[in-house]
Amino acid sequence: xGRWEPGAPQRLQRAAxxxxxxxxxxxxxxxxxxxxxxxxxxxxxxxxxDKREVLxxxxxxxxxxxxxAVTEGxxxxxxxxxxxxxxxxxxxxxxxxxxxxxxxxRQRVVDAHPPLRERExxxxxxxxxxxxxxxxxxxxxxxxxxxxxxxxVSVFAAAFALWTAPGEERDLVRLQAExxxxxxxxxxxxxxxxxxxxxxxxx
Amino acid sequence: xGRWEPGAPQRLQRAAxxxxxxxxxxxxxxxxxxxxxxxxxxxxxxxxxDKREVLxxxxxxxxxxxxxAVTEGxxxxxxxxxxxxxxxxxxxxxxxxxxxxxxxxRQRVVDAHPPLRERExxxxxxxxxxxxxxxxxxxxxxxxxxxxxxxxVSVFAAAFALWTAPGEERDLVRLQAExxxxxxxxxxxxxxxxxxxxxxxxx
Numbered sequence: 114x115g116r117w118e119p120g121a122p123q124r125l126q127r128a129a130x131x132x133x134x135x136x137x138x139x140x141x142x143x144x145x146x147x148x149x150x151x152x153x154x155x156x157x158x159x160x161x162x163d164k165r166e167v168l169x170x171x172x173x174x175x176x177x178x179x180x181x182a183v184t185e186g187x188x189x190x191x192x193x194x195x196x197x198x199x200x201x202x203x204x205x206x207x208x209x210x211x212x213x214x215x216x217x218x219r220q221r222v223v224d225a226h227p228p229l230r231e232r233e234x235x236x237x238x239x240x241x242x243x244x245x246x247x248x249x250x251x252x253x254x255x256x257x258x259x260x261x262x263x264x265x266v267s268v269f270a271a272a273f274a275l276w277t278a279p280g281e282e283r284d285l286v287r288l289q290a291e292x293x294x295x296x297x298x299x300x301x302x303x304x305x306x307x308x309x310x311x312x313x314x315x316x
Numbered sequence: 317x318g319r320w321e322p323g324a325p326q327r328l329q330r331a332a333x334x335x336x337x338x339x340x341x342x343x344x345x346x347x348x349x350x351x352x353x354x355x356x357x358x359x360x361x362x363x364x365x366d367k368r369e370v371l372x373x374x375x376x377x378x379x380x381x382x383x384x385a386v387t388e389g390x391x392x393x394x395x396x397x398x399x400x401x402x403x404x405x406x407x408x409x410x411x412x413x414x415x416x417x418x419x420x421x422r423q424r425v426v427d428a429h430p431p432l433r434e435r436e437x438x439x440x441x442x443x444x445x446x447x448x449x450x451x452x453x454x455x456x457x458x459x460x461x462x463x464x465x466x467x468x469v470s471v472f473a474a475a476f477a478l479w480t481a482p483g484e485e486r487d488l489v490r491l492q493a494e495x496x497x498x499x500x501x502x503x504x505x506x507x508x509x510x511x512x513x514x515x516x517x518x519x
Contacts, residue, residue: 192502238437259474260499260502261502264470267466267467270466295459295463296503299460299464
Protein backbone atom coordinates (compact mmCIF):
# COMPACT_ATOMS: atom_id res chain seq x y z
CA UNK A 114 0.00 0.00 0.00
CA GLY A 115 1.07 3.60 -0.49
CA ARG A 116 2.80 5.66 2.16
CA TRP A 117 -0.29 7.74 2.75
CA GLU A 118 -3.86 7.58 1.64
CA PRO A 119 -7.20 8.76 2.98
CA GLY A 120 -8.37 6.58 5.83
CA ALA A 121 -4.95 5.77 7.32
CA PRO A 122 -5.95 7.12 10.79
CA GLN A 123 -9.09 4.98 10.80
CA ARG A 124 -7.11 1.89 9.73
CA LEU A 125 -4.47 2.55 12.41
CA GLN A 126 -7.15 2.93 15.09
CA ARG A 127 -8.76 -0.35 14.04
CA ALA A 128 -5.40 -2.16 13.86
CA ALA A 129 -4.31 -0.91 17.30
CA UNK A 130 -7.60 -1.96 18.83
CA UNK A 131 -7.33 -5.43 17.29
CA UNK A 132 -3.75 -5.94 18.45
CA UNK A 133 -4.30 -4.61 21.99
CA UNK A 134 -7.29 -6.99 22.22
CA UNK A 135 -5.46 -10.00 20.77
CA UNK A 136 -2.06 -9.71 22.43
CA UNK A 137 -2.31 -6.97 25.09
CA UNK A 138 -0.91 -3.45 25.28
CA UNK A 139 2.66 -4.29 26.33
CA UNK A 140 3.26 -6.86 23.57
CA UNK A 141 1.98 -4.55 20.83
CA UNK A 142 4.47 -2.35 18.93
CA UNK A 143 4.03 0.64 16.67
CA UNK A 144 5.63 -1.46 13.90
CA UNK A 145 3.02 -4.15 14.43
CA UNK A 146 0.15 -1.65 14.36
CA UNK A 147 1.48 -0.04 11.16
CA UNK A 148 1.93 -3.44 9.50
CA UNK A 149 -1.61 -4.54 10.38
CA UNK A 150 -2.96 -1.24 9.03
CA UNK A 151 -0.94 -1.59 5.81
CA UNK A 152 1.04 1.64 6.28
CA UNK A 153 4.61 2.52 7.19
CA UNK A 154 5.77 3.40 10.70
CA UNK A 155 6.49 6.86 9.37
CA UNK A 156 2.80 7.22 8.50
CA UNK A 157 1.89 6.09 12.04
CA UNK A 158 4.05 8.83 13.55
CA UNK A 159 2.64 11.42 11.16
CA UNK A 160 -0.70 10.88 12.92
CA UNK A 161 0.12 9.78 16.50
CA UNK A 162 2.91 10.46 19.00
CA ASP A 163 2.90 6.95 20.50
CA LYS A 164 0.93 3.72 20.71
CA ARG A 165 -1.41 5.10 23.39
CA GLU A 166 -2.50 8.15 21.38
CA VAL A 167 -3.95 6.10 18.55
CA LEU A 168 -6.87 5.08 20.79
CA UNK A 169 -7.66 8.69 21.76
CA UNK A 170 -8.30 10.29 18.39
CA UNK A 171 -12.03 10.45 19.20
CA UNK A 172 -11.35 12.72 22.16
CA UNK A 173 -10.16 15.46 19.83
CA UNK A 174 -13.34 15.15 17.76
CA UNK A 175 -15.35 15.56 20.95
CA UNK A 176 -13.30 18.42 22.40
CA UNK A 177 -13.77 20.90 19.59
CA UNK A 178 -17.60 20.97 19.45
CA UNK A 179 -17.69 20.93 23.25
CA UNK A 180 -15.57 24.06 23.58
CA UNK A 181 -17.24 25.78 20.63
CA ALA A 182 -20.68 25.34 22.22
CA VAL A 183 -19.44 27.06 25.39
CA THR A 184 -17.73 29.83 23.44
CA GLU A 185 -20.67 30.44 21.10
CA GLY A 186 -23.53 29.85 23.57
CA UNK A 187 -26.23 32.55 23.91
CA UNK A 188 -25.09 35.85 25.40
CA UNK A 189 -26.06 36.12 29.04
CA UNK A 190 -26.77 32.40 29.40
CA UNK A 191 -26.17 31.01 32.91
CA UNK A 192 -23.10 28.78 33.26
CA UNK A 193 -25.25 25.68 33.69
CA UNK A 194 -27.02 26.34 30.38
CA UNK A 195 -23.65 26.68 28.64
CA UNK A 196 -22.54 23.35 30.15
CA UNK A 197 -25.78 21.59 29.19
CA UNK A 198 -25.75 22.98 25.68
CA UNK A 199 -22.12 21.98 25.24
CA UNK A 200 -22.74 18.44 26.48
CA UNK A 201 -25.70 17.96 24.16
CA UNK A 202 -23.89 19.39 21.15
CA UNK A 203 -20.68 17.47 21.77
CA UNK A 204 -22.44 14.16 22.38
CA UNK A 205 -24.46 14.58 19.19
CA UNK A 206 -21.31 15.37 17.19
CA UNK A 207 -19.38 12.51 18.77
CA UNK A 208 -22.14 9.96 18.23
CA UNK A 209 -22.58 11.01 14.61
CA UNK A 210 -18.93 10.32 13.85
CA UNK A 211 -18.47 7.01 15.68
CA UNK A 212 -19.47 3.38 15.45
CA UNK A 213 -20.91 2.25 18.79
CA UNK A 214 -19.44 -1.23 18.33
CA UNK A 215 -15.99 0.30 17.82
CA UNK A 216 -16.45 2.50 20.89
CA UNK A 217 -17.47 -0.54 22.96
CA UNK A 218 -14.47 -2.59 21.88
CA ARG A 219 -12.16 0.37 22.45
CA GLN A 220 -13.51 1.04 25.95
CA ARG A 221 -13.05 -2.61 26.96
CA VAL A 222 -9.39 -2.37 25.95
CA VAL A 223 -8.84 0.96 27.74
CA ASP A 224 -10.48 -0.29 30.95
CA ALA A 225 -8.35 -3.44 30.91
CA HIS A 226 -4.96 -1.72 30.47
CA PRO A 227 -3.76 0.69 33.20
CA PRO A 228 -1.43 2.67 30.87
CA LEU A 229 -4.40 3.39 28.59
CA ARG A 230 -6.65 4.21 31.55
CA GLU A 231 -4.02 6.68 32.83
CA ARG A 232 -3.90 8.37 29.43
CA GLU A 233 -7.69 8.53 29.38
CA UNK A 234 -7.79 10.22 32.80
CA UNK A 235 -5.18 12.76 31.69
CA UNK A 236 -7.22 13.52 28.55
CA UNK A 237 -10.41 13.97 30.55
CA UNK A 238 -8.64 16.20 33.10
CA UNK A 239 -7.33 18.31 30.21
CA UNK A 240 -10.82 18.56 28.73
CA UNK A 241 -12.31 19.60 32.08
CA UNK A 242 -9.67 22.33 32.45
CA UNK A 243 -10.33 23.55 28.90
CA UNK A 244 -14.08 23.72 29.52
CA UNK A 245 -13.35 25.61 32.75
CA UNK A 246 -11.18 28.10 30.86
CA UNK A 247 -13.91 28.54 28.23
CA UNK A 248 -16.44 29.27 31.00
CA UNK A 249 -14.08 31.84 32.54
CA UNK A 250 -13.88 33.51 29.12
CA UNK A 251 -17.70 33.73 29.23
CA UNK A 252 -17.55 35.59 32.56
CA UNK A 253 -18.08 32.69 34.99
CA UNK A 254 -16.08 33.15 38.24
CA UNK A 255 -12.95 30.91 38.21
CA UNK A 256 -13.85 28.45 40.99
CA UNK A 257 -17.37 27.97 39.65
CA UNK A 258 -15.95 27.58 36.14
CA UNK A 259 -13.46 24.93 37.25
CA UNK A 260 -16.21 22.94 38.96
CA UNK A 261 -18.47 23.41 35.93
CA UNK A 262 -15.78 21.96 33.67
CA UNK A 263 -15.36 18.96 35.93
CA UNK A 264 -19.10 18.48 36.22
CA UNK A 265 -19.43 18.52 32.44
CA VAL A 266 -16.72 15.89 32.02
CA SER A 267 -18.13 13.72 34.84
CA VAL A 268 -21.52 13.76 33.15
CA PHE A 269 -19.99 12.95 29.77
CA ALA A 270 -17.87 10.10 31.19
CA ALA A 271 -20.84 8.60 33.07
CA ALA A 272 -23.02 8.78 29.95
CA PHE A 273 -20.23 7.32 27.80
CA ALA A 274 -19.75 4.42 30.25
CA LEU A 275 -23.47 3.63 29.96
CA TRP A 276 -23.49 4.09 26.17
CA THR A 277 -20.70 1.52 25.76
CA ALA A 278 -22.18 -0.96 28.29
CA PRO A 279 -23.34 -4.30 26.86
CA GLY A 280 -26.98 -4.25 25.81
CA GLU A 281 -27.52 -0.51 26.33
CA GLU A 282 -29.57 0.94 23.46
CA ARG A 283 -30.31 4.55 24.48
CA ASP A 284 -28.33 7.11 22.52
CA LEU A 285 -25.50 9.21 23.95
CA VAL A 286 -27.41 12.51 23.85
CA ARG A 287 -30.27 10.96 25.81
CA LEU A 288 -27.88 9.35 28.32
CA GLN A 289 -26.02 12.59 29.02
CA ALA A 290 -29.37 14.33 29.60
CA GLU A 291 -30.33 11.60 32.07
CA UNK A 292 -26.96 11.86 33.81
CA UNK A 293 -27.37 15.64 34.10
CA UNK A 294 -30.86 15.13 35.51
CA UNK A 295 -29.31 12.88 38.15
CA UNK A 296 -26.85 15.63 39.10
CA UNK A 297 -29.74 18.03 39.53
CA UNK A 298 -31.65 15.44 41.56
CA UNK A 299 -28.54 14.94 43.70
CA UNK A 300 -28.48 18.61 44.61
CA UNK A 301 -32.26 18.63 44.95
CA UNK A 302 -33.00 21.28 42.38
CA UNK A 303 -36.74 21.77 42.54
CA UNK A 304 -38.80 21.04 39.48
CA UNK A 305 -36.48 18.52 37.91
CA UNK A 306 -36.62 14.84 38.62
CA UNK A 307 -34.67 12.00 37.06
CA UNK A 308 -36.64 10.56 34.21
CA UNK A 309 -37.80 14.03 33.15
CA UNK A 310 -35.33 14.97 30.47
CA UNK A 311 -35.63 18.64 29.61
CA UNK A 312 -34.47 20.11 26.32
CA UNK A 313 -30.70 20.43 26.43
CA UNK A 314 -29.80 23.08 23.89
CA UNK A 315 -30.36 26.57 25.26
CA UNK A 316 -31.82 29.38 23.20
CA UNK B 317 20.22 4.03 61.73
CA GLY B 318 18.16 0.95 62.56
CA ARG B 319 16.25 -1.04 60.00
CA TRP B 320 12.92 0.22 61.26
CA GLU B 321 11.87 2.86 63.71
CA PRO B 322 8.79 4.99 64.22
CA GLY B 323 8.66 7.83 61.77
CA ALA B 324 10.25 6.05 58.81
CA PRO B 325 7.24 6.77 56.52
CA GLN B 326 7.38 10.48 57.38
CA ARG B 327 11.15 10.60 56.78
CA LEU B 328 10.74 8.78 53.45
CA GLN B 329 8.03 11.22 52.34
CA ARG B 330 10.22 14.18 53.21
CA ALA B 331 13.29 12.65 51.53
CA ALA B 332 11.36 11.85 48.33
CA UNK B 333 9.94 15.35 48.18
CA UNK B 334 13.39 16.89 48.63
CA UNK B 335 14.98 14.71 45.95
CA UNK B 336 12.17 15.14 43.40
CA UNK B 337 12.47 18.90 43.97
CA UNK B 338 16.27 19.00 43.77
CA UNK B 339 16.96 16.59 40.91
CA UNK B 340 13.59 15.75 39.32
CA UNK B 341 11.48 12.59 39.31
CA UNK B 342 13.37 10.61 36.66
CA UNK B 343 16.81 11.07 38.24
CA UNK B 344 15.62 10.02 41.71
CA UNK B 345 15.94 6.37 42.75
CA UNK B 346 14.42 4.38 45.60
CA UNK B 347 17.99 3.79 46.86
CA UNK B 348 18.58 7.54 46.93
CA UNK B 349 15.33 8.21 48.80
CA UNK B 350 16.11 5.50 51.38
CA UNK B 351 19.65 6.83 51.86
CA UNK B 352 18.42 10.41 52.37
CA UNK B 353 15.84 9.13 54.89
CA UNK B 354 18.45 7.06 56.72
CA UNK B 355 16.70 3.73 56.18
CA UNK B 356 17.34 0.65 54.05
CA UNK B 357 15.72 0.04 50.68
CA UNK B 358 13.95 -2.90 52.30
CA UNK B 359 12.33 -0.48 54.74
CA UNK B 360 11.22 1.67 51.79
CA UNK B 361 9.51 -1.27 50.14
CA UNK B 362 7.88 -2.30 53.42
CA UNK B 363 5.94 1.00 53.20
CA UNK B 364 5.65 1.83 49.47
CA UNK B 365 5.37 -0.15 46.26
CA ASP B 366 7.39 2.31 44.14
CA LYS B 367 8.83 5.81 44.10
CA ARG B 368 5.53 7.38 43.09
CA GLU B 369 3.52 5.93 45.98
CA VAL B 370 5.63 7.64 48.63
CA LEU B 371 4.05 10.99 47.72
CA UNK B 372 0.49 9.65 48.02
CA UNK B 373 0.43 8.41 51.60
CA UNK B 374 -1.82 11.34 52.55
CA UNK B 375 -4.50 10.14 50.19
CA UNK B 376 -5.03 7.03 52.32
CA UNK B 377 -5.41 9.21 55.44
CA UNK B 378 -8.07 11.20 53.61
CA UNK B 379 -9.89 8.21 52.11
CA UNK B 380 -10.81 6.43 55.32
CA UNK B 381 -12.62 9.28 57.12
CA UNK B 382 -14.27 10.23 53.82
CA UNK B 383 -15.79 6.80 53.33
CA UNK B 384 -16.64 6.37 57.01
CA ALA B 385 -18.63 9.61 57.00
CA VAL B 386 -20.73 8.34 54.08
CA THR B 387 -21.19 4.92 55.67
CA GLU B 388 -22.04 6.26 59.12
CA GLY B 389 -24.03 9.36 58.08
CA UNK B 390 -27.52 9.85 59.54
CA UNK B 391 -30.16 7.33 58.50
CA UNK B 392 -32.40 8.72 55.79
CA UNK B 393 -30.04 11.59 54.94
CA UNK B 394 -30.22 12.75 51.31
CA UNK B 395 -27.19 11.84 49.19
CA UNK B 396 -26.03 15.47 49.05
CA UNK B 397 -25.96 15.67 52.86
CA UNK B 398 -23.85 12.51 52.99
CA UNK B 399 -21.43 14.01 50.46
CA UNK B 400 -21.21 17.33 52.29
CA UNK B 401 -20.73 15.69 55.65
CA UNK B 402 -18.04 13.41 54.25
CA UNK B 403 -16.19 16.31 52.63
CA UNK B 404 -16.22 18.35 55.83
CA UNK B 405 -15.14 15.43 58.01
CA UNK B 406 -12.41 14.27 55.63
CA UNK B 407 -10.99 17.77 55.12
CA UNK B 408 -10.90 18.33 58.88
CA UNK B 409 -9.13 15.00 59.44
CA UNK B 410 -6.71 15.61 56.58
CA UNK B 411 -5.84 19.13 57.67
CA UNK B 412 -5.29 18.03 61.27
CA UNK B 413 -2.68 15.48 60.21
CA UNK B 414 -0.73 17.55 57.65
CA UNK B 415 1.66 20.45 57.47
CA UNK B 416 0.39 22.98 54.94
CA UNK B 417 3.95 23.86 53.93
CA UNK B 418 4.65 20.19 53.21
CA UNK B 419 1.42 19.90 51.23
CA UNK B 420 2.35 22.99 49.18
CA UNK B 421 5.83 21.69 48.37
CA ARG B 422 4.42 18.26 47.52
CA GLN B 423 1.74 19.68 45.21
CA ARG B 424 4.30 21.77 43.32
CA VAL B 425 6.31 18.60 42.66
CA VAL B 426 3.26 16.57 41.60
CA ASP B 427 2.03 19.29 39.24
CA ALA B 428 5.49 19.58 37.64
CA HIS B 429 5.98 15.84 36.92
CA PRO B 430 3.52 14.10 34.56
CA PRO B 431 4.13 10.60 36.01
CA LEU B 432 3.16 11.90 39.45
CA ARG B 433 0.17 13.79 38.03
CA GLU B 434 -1.00 10.57 36.33
CA ARG B 435 -0.75 8.70 39.62
CA GLU B 436 -2.69 11.46 41.35
CA UNK B 437 -5.50 11.29 38.78
CA UNK B 438 -5.70 7.51 39.19
CA UNK B 439 -5.89 7.90 42.99
CA UNK B 440 -8.63 10.52 42.72
CA UNK B 441 -10.59 8.38 40.25
CA UNK B 442 -10.32 5.46 42.66
CA UNK B 443 -11.54 7.63 45.53
CA UNK B 444 -14.50 8.90 43.47
CA UNK B 445 -15.47 5.32 42.63
CA UNK B 446 -15.19 4.26 46.30
CA UNK B 447 -17.39 7.18 47.42
CA UNK B 448 -19.88 6.21 44.70
CA UNK B 449 -19.92 2.60 45.97
CA UNK B 450 -20.43 3.84 49.54
CA UNK B 451 -23.39 5.95 48.38
CA UNK B 452 -24.90 2.93 46.58
CA UNK B 453 -24.59 1.00 49.85
CA UNK B 454 -26.65 3.81 51.46
CA UNK B 455 -29.42 3.32 48.91
CA UNK B 456 -28.52 6.01 46.37
CA UNK B 457 -29.31 4.96 42.76
CA UNK B 458 -26.10 3.91 40.94
CA UNK B 459 -25.85 6.70 38.35
CA UNK B 460 -26.59 9.39 40.94
CA UNK B 461 -24.10 7.76 43.31
CA UNK B 462 -21.37 7.70 40.68
CA UNK B 463 -21.90 11.38 39.93
CA UNK B 464 -22.04 12.15 43.66
CA UNK B 465 -18.66 10.47 44.16
CA UNK B 466 -17.15 12.47 41.30
CA UNK B 467 -18.69 15.69 42.55
CA UNK B 468 -17.25 15.08 46.01
CA VAL B 469 -13.77 14.49 44.62
CA SER B 470 -14.00 17.51 42.29
CA VAL B 471 -14.91 19.73 45.24
CA PHE B 472 -12.10 18.28 47.35
CA ALA B 473 -9.54 18.70 44.56
CA ALA B 474 -10.62 22.29 43.87
CA ALA B 475 -10.43 23.16 47.58
CA PHE B 476 -7.07 21.44 47.92
CA ALA B 477 -5.68 23.37 44.94
CA LEU B 478 -6.73 26.63 46.60
CA TRP B 479 -5.44 25.51 50.03
CA THR B 480 -1.98 24.84 48.60
CA ALA B 481 -1.89 28.02 46.48
CA PRO B 482 0.74 30.62 47.48
CA GLY B 483 -0.57 33.14 50.00
CA GLU B 484 -3.92 31.40 50.61
CA GLU B 485 -4.79 31.45 54.33
CA ARG B 486 -8.34 30.08 54.56
CA ASP B 487 -8.49 26.56 55.99
CA LEU B 488 -9.37 23.45 53.99
CA VAL B 489 -12.76 22.89 55.64
CA ARG B 490 -13.79 26.45 54.80
CA LEU B 491 -12.50 26.16 51.23
CA GLN B 492 -14.40 22.92 50.54
CA ALA B 493 -17.57 24.56 51.86
CA GLU B 494 -17.02 27.50 49.52
CA UNK B 495 -16.36 25.15 46.59
CA UNK B 496 -19.57 23.25 47.36
CA UNK B 497 -21.47 26.55 47.52
CA UNK B 498 -20.12 27.31 44.03
CA UNK B 499 -21.46 23.98 42.76
CA UNK B 500 -24.88 24.83 44.17
CA UNK B 501 -24.68 28.31 42.64
CA UNK B 502 -23.73 26.71 39.32
CA UNK B 503 -26.91 24.64 39.32
CA UNK B 504 -28.89 27.58 40.65
CA UNK B 505 -30.16 25.94 43.80
CA UNK B 506 -32.45 28.51 45.41
CA UNK B 507 -31.57 29.86 48.82
CA UNK B 508 -27.85 29.28 48.61
CA UNK B 509 -25.42 31.76 47.22
CA UNK B 510 -21.64 31.66 47.13
CA UNK B 511 -20.26 33.38 50.17
CA UNK B 512 -23.01 31.94 52.37
CA UNK B 513 -21.37 28.87 53.88
CA UNK B 514 -23.93 26.69 55.60
CA UNK B 515 -23.04 24.19 58.34
CA UNK B 516 -21.42 21.20 56.68
CA UNK B 517 -21.80 18.30 59.12
CA UNK B 518 -25.29 16.84 59.04
CA UNK B 519 -27.15 15.78 62.16
